[in-house]
Amino acid sequence: MLIDVRRISKIYNEGLASEVRALDDVSLQIDYGEFTTIWGQSGSGKSTLMNILGCLDLPTYGEYLLDGEPVNQMPIKKLSTIRNHHIGFIFQGFNLIPSLTALENVELPLIYRGMPYSQRMELCRSSLESVGLGERLKHRPSELSGGQQQRVAIARAIAASPPIIMADEPTGNLDSRSGAEIMQRLARLNEQGSTVILITHDLRLARAAKRIVTIHDGRVIADEAVPESQRREALTFTEPVAASKEGGAAD
């Protein structure tokens, strides 16, 4: 099992009047190569869950085994290494560093990995080319459109081909054409062997995955497979509609 979460809770201000149970006794297993959506309304705790799954945060209670190793007991340095080597993040707000160019943003995790320059450049270029930004290496985020920025973020996440890709509302700030493109890209990455975890509040997007985990008020209330027909519909449905709306010539 790649991700094995056992009865975890995340509680803020525990014991006080202002106590908030962001996650309450959640258990979840995700196997290698799955494409899972964590679906829930805003405030349901899905982002908290992603932060814990992505080793950005630790649960208050419960146990999290990543690839069989307990995350709770790892030193901070090990957590950094896991985020660097095993997880590619795609955030809702792109989270690119504004003072760095597209290329430098994609390069950054590889620098932290200690990868030599020539290898880094090769991976960055091929990664940016695969998202169609081969011509915009020297542009800063402020010189790129929202869709392009998100594609830089994807390039950054996939440059080193990490086994897990986590995408938190990856289409949130984008028009539907760019959004559809990104969903297809995630599906393709999954087909190539990556475990993809998508976090969204949009049921239509959620159906692009093979499995939907529904979370509500910090609890998992449903966990079901997506029928193949529905899934194909979700992946193909978005584009023609979006394309006709946008006139087909975005970017």
Place this chain on the structure above:
Amino acid sequence: MRIFQTFSMAMKSIFNNKMRSLLTMLGIIIGVCSVITLVSVMRGSQAKIMEGYAKMGTNRISVNYNTWDGSDFAGDLYDFCLGLSTEVEGVTPSVSQYLTLRYKTKSMETRVSFGSDQFDRCQNYELAAGRSLCYTDIYNRVKVCVLGSRVASEFFNLENPIGKTIKIKGDQYTVVGIYQSKFDNQQGSDDDMILVPYSRMRSIMGTRQISQFTVKATSAANVNIAINKIGNWLSSRVKQGYFDIYSNTNYIEQQNENNKMLTLLVGGIAGISLLVGGIGIMNIMLVSVAERTREIGIRMAIGAKRRDIITQFLIEAATISACGGVIGIILGAMGSALLSSAILKEVFYPDPTITIGAFLFSVVLGVFFGFYPANKASKMQPVEALRNQ
């Protein structure tokens, strides 16, 4: 590679915030500039004073005595000093008196020194032309003289002075040599003199009592040994009267010591402004860390370790202060050149030790004061940092 990357990013962020970076650097610039200027001007003035002493002659011991019972043992003293062959290189009487000299229609007041054939060596004179006194001049009380460069230039403008005669107290003295200038012919300096054989004292001054000698020691280490030996000899001979022996070597050492203290003091006071500059860096780094909280969160999320974040901010702080240091060094070099040419009439540049020292100190300062903000940045929680807008 990673260090170089961080360094170039630090340079970028400095250039993106030009005004702020400049203001931050200002403290360091002023500090480094004032340390360098003050210390090098002080060093320059010290060097100048030392040069003056060196021109007057190093390892020089002045001996003078006076007796009330009329006993005169100048000859014995002279012989005794010359006998100390390991410590003493030369001895000369150094009695002198201000007298009026005449040449043709010109006249001037100058110091007439009565010396031996070792006068040049003891008082550090070099001949420009002719010869100096020799033993025969002294033995035969020959009326010859050697001119200091000021006297030579006052009396003999375009003529060759050698062979001409100068009148001192009614007697004609033949010029046999001229000394090189030591102090630009300044009035009252070593250039403003004329040397005659000490055996001429009686006819010029009316006394043959030689109460002053200059002794040249063989080395700085032998100065005090010679002083002790001569002092012991004198105290056994001077029954009624007094004697006095001193050397400028001790004085120079004392002067050096004082100068070092003063340099340290001045450097320390200027160093305080460096300290203030360092605090300025800490302040701006704290602002920078706060402003870039989200960036720090992103970096942590994609795998930066605590060490990476600390390194990044330390390099930024060190880069700012090193830039300030370099600007300060340039301004300090200009400042010391200007100030030394104004005060000392000679241009002194800061020496490499101080320059390198000031540069390294400013880098260390940046690292020291950058550590707290950098450490603070590295302790952020990635989730909270990312939440920051």
